[in-house]
Amino acid sequence: MCCGGLIIVSAPSPAAGERKIVATVLDRRLDPKAEPGLGLPRHDVEAVNRKADRELFAKRQPIYPKRAHGAFRTVKWIVMAATLAIYYALPWVRWHRGPDLPDQAVLLDMANNRFFFFFLEIWPQEFYYVTGLLVLAALALFLATALAGRVWCGYACPQTVWTDLMIAIEHFWQGDRNARMRLDKEPWGAAKIAKKGITHLSWMAVGLLTGGALVFYFRDAPTLARELTSGTAPTIAYLFLAIFAATTYLLGGIAREQVCIYMCPWPRIQGAMTDSHTLLVAYKGERGEPRGHAHKGTDGRVDWSNRGDCIDCKACVVVCPTGIDIRDGSQLECIQCALCVDACNDIMDKIARPRGLIGYDTIARSEADARGKHETIKPVRPRTLLYAGLFSLVGAIMLVAWSNRALLEVNVLPDRVPPFVTLSDGSVRNSYTVKILNKRHERRSFQISLRDLSGARLSILGASDAAMSEVTVATDELREVRLFITLPPGQLRALGSAAHAVTLVATDQGDGTQSARHTIFQMPTPKP
Amino acid sequence: MSDRRDIDQVTGAETTGHVWDDDIKELNKPLPRWWLLTFYACILWAVGYWIAYPAWPTLTGYTKGTLGYSQRQVVAREVAAASEAQGGLRAQIASLPLADILKNPDLSRFADAAGRAAFAENCAPCHGRGAQGASGYPNLRDDDWLWGGKPEDILQTLRYGIRSEHKQTRVSQMPRFGLDNLLDDKQIFDVAEYVLSISGGTIAKDAAARGALIFKEQCAVCHGDDGKGKLEQGAPNLTDQIWLYGNTIDAIVTSIRTGRGGVMPAWEGRLDPVTLKALAVYVHSLGGGQ
Missing domain, CATH: 1.10.760.10 (Cytochrome c-like domain)
Structure with missing residues (x-):
């Protein structure tokens, strides 16, 4: 499945010296040269990425997608508007977190090592939450692919959305397919330069806006907007803006379907997620073939009895953004955007045949249809259950992990050189570096206490009173303190071992929350 | 190579003209144009680089390039920028007495870090990496001080040394009771x-x-x-x-x-006053400071 049904065998044919191609294509035309008939125009087009014409190395041929109209085109407009709106507007959404923290809802604050996402916030050492989210995203993609094929590719992938936007811009300045083809064939002149120039400038403007929106995710948006316009933003912001502006222009405006066909790994992988019960955009060959010109009989009606419904008008080919012929079957190049469904339904309405010659269907159903049987769509099957189950499992693990996320952490590092110091009265002291992580959005005070070592004295460097061991940690910060544990000679002899496990406990003075950390207290090996 | 181009009939592509084992030919497929253009662009870039940047060794040095770029200068600039960024803190450490530095959390944290680095570089060879000392070299973490463990005492020891060549050195001499026959x-x-x-x-x-x-x-x-x-x-x-x-x-x-007695060198003149103060803060913070 991974090659999307690309079955081309090019075999040498010494006698004729011609190229012989063996390919499985559903091409049973009544008369390849004939018009569709019924007063409908036949588009003068060959599918540039036609299955039979594909080579291992292909020079790019321009594709001029005609604008489709219909239900799926509408869905695509809506998805495009929604995803672009989210992308451009999200950095400007505010979310109050208290006076000492940024109020941007989604902020990847690299400078201060914090990721903010509405009510969620993670520290760098908690990056596994992001890993978990990516695993969830992958499983959701698997499930969606198993259910309805490349819905991600067809509707929501940024490459698809931005390419669609760039094509819409091209359409706005240069007109639809035929106008664009005419323009390309025209010799260069003022009008052509103006039209092409303004199209490319518009693409670059989209690129700049896209790159511009990206950097807002990494720094307070209103501040950065002021900095960008006044030329005082950090160099890295301009750099990433430029990179994303350039890649948006190149990938969305220029490269388009080449990204999907040659650069993206997902078309190669997704074949492993689909099966015969997956809904795919497909041409129903059994109903459509044999295709060909539709003749009106003497009664002014077409006799559909001995022929297929496909009148070979190629409306499905002209709207295709990747330049394929869907009637060749499931293909790697097909991003399943369903624009050919709209185009074909439009034609079916015009020739008064039922819609759905091209439509979402499963391979199992088509095969059943071919045998004259009926088969239902099966969204619930072992594969989808497995993906859904894995998704739920990982989701549950994430939820449990998040709900148990500690808002207070204590790390203790005992000094290793030297492990202990003998004081003048013979007592032994160990030194520790204690790090307290306050992940709450408020200032907190902690009392540090010691368990498991009776008679030992705890002191904190810089504390005016040796007995005082209260440490204040600012909002969402880490505080590092030096801590000493001193054990008098009497207790030393009582313990009688060279190392002793101890526990340091930080207790929140406000609500009594505790965090404990085990460490070690070392002393000279007792003399026998 | 023959003058006549040999075209492979199956693919329509030119071959290299050489035939192996009677019938095996190799197609002559040129590199993609974008690849070649990138390659030529890189060559042009390299020529520009030679002109703009230091590139070629000469007998006495190297070509300097028209931009006057030098990695040494970049490092010098970065070091200057770093010390300028520390300027405020360093100036405060230079002017304030040690007691005030220790009271200010920002200053003492900065001094502690600077002192830690200076200690590893200058003091660790005798006093040990963790200031734990050794026989003849005092442990700086304990609470016993030969010349005092208050910040100012530590700073004075650091500046002038003990039995050093400095005029204001701290000095004491245990008599050689045995060698000088003072006691049997x-x-x-x-x-x-x-x-x-x-x-x-x-x-x-x-x-x-x-x-x-x-x-x-x-x-x-x-x-x-x-x-x-x-x-x-x-x-x-x-x-x-x-x-x-x-x-x-x-x-x-x-x-x-x-009559044993060790020597601690005087660090005044070897280390700048800010580093000396930072060292005093660091040593004081090791736990034994009074």
Whole structure:
């Protein structure tokens, strides 16, 4: 499945010296040269990425997608508007977190090592939450692919959305397919330069806006907007803006379907997620073939009895953004955007045949249809259950992990050189570096206490009173303190071992929350 | 290569013209144009680079390039920028007394970090990486100080050293009781036993009693009648558990016989005043500071 049904065998044919191609294509035309008939125009087009014409190395041929109209085109407009709106507007959404923290809802604050996402916030050492989210995203993609094929590719992938936007811009300045083809064939002149120039400038403007929106995710948006316009933003912001502006222009405006066909790994992988019960955009060959010109009989009606419904008008080919012929079957190049469904339904309405010659269907159903049987769509099957189950499992693990996320952490590092110091009265002291992580959005005070070592004295460097061991940690910060544990000679002899496990406990003075950390207290090996 | 281009009939592509094993030919597929253009662009870029940047060695140096770029200058600029960024803190450390530095969390944290780095570079060879000392080199983490453990005392020791060549050096000299025949071997043994006894060590009672008399006569003038030492003279406290040269009878006998005393260099002039203050803060923070 991974090659999307690309079955081309090019075999040498010494006698004729011609190229012989063996390919499985559903091409049973009544008369390849004939018009569709019924007063409908036949588009003068060959599918540039036609299955039979594909080579291992292909020079790019321009594709001029005609604008489709219909239900799926509408869905695509809506998805495009929604995803672009989210992308451009999200950095400007505010979310109050208290006076000492940024109020941007989604902020990847690299400078201060914090990721903010509405009510969620993670520290760098908690990056596994992001890993978990990516695993969830992958499983959701698997499930969606198993259910309805490349819905991600067809509707929501940024490459698809931005390419669609760039094509819409091209359409706005240069007109639809035929106008664009005419323009390309025209010799260069003022009008052509103006039209092409303004199209490319518009693409670059989209690129700049896209790159511009990206950097807002990494720094307070209103501040950065002021900095960008006044030329005082950090160099890295301009750099990433430029990179994303350039890649948006190149990938969305220029490269388009080449990204999907040659650069993206997902078309190669997704074949492993689909099966015969997956809904795919497909041409129903059994109903459509044999295709060909539709003749009106003497009664002014077409006799559909001995022929297929496909009148070979190629409306499905002209709207295709990747330049394929869907009637060749499931293909790697097909991003399943369903624009050919709209185009074909439009034609079916015009020739008064039922819609759905091209439509979402499963391979199992088509095969059943071919045998004259009926088969239902099966969204619930072992594969989808497995993906859904894995998704739920990982989701549950994430939820449990998040709900148990500690808002207070204590790390203790005992000094290793030297492990202990003998004081003048013979007592032994160990030194520790204690790090307290306050992940709450408020200032907190902690009392540090010691368990498991009776008679030992705890002191904190810089504390005016040796007995005082209260440490204040600012909002969402880490505080590092030096801590000493001193054990008098009497207790030393009582313990009688060279190392002793101890526990340091930080207790929140406000609500009594505790965090404990085990460490070690070392002393000279007792003399026998 | 023949003049006539050999075209492969199956693919329509040109071949290299060579035939292996009667019928195997290799297609002559040129590199993609974008690849070649990138390659040529890189060559042009390299030529531009030679002109703009330092590139070629010459007999006496190298071509400097028209932009005048130099990695050494970049480093110098970065170092200058870093010290400028530290400027405010360094200026404050230079002007404020140590007590005020220790009270200010930002300043003391900065001084502590600077002191830690300076310590590893300058002090660790004798005092150890963790300032734990060694025989003859004091442990700076404990609470026993020969010349005082207040921040200002530590700073003075750092600046002028101990028995150093500096005019204001801290200096004290334990007499060489044995080598200079001030005491005989038996007397030295007796005093050593007494010294051990006042710090709670094992005692030979008779010897210690004899040693006590000698101690009063010979040692108390510096170490005090009670043996607790005198800070202003750098005379160690002999009653505690901390021994610069060890607490065995042999180590003590050797000290009395030869009058041991180590040398700490004066760091003023070698290290800048801010680093010296930072070192004092760091050493004070190790736990033994008073």
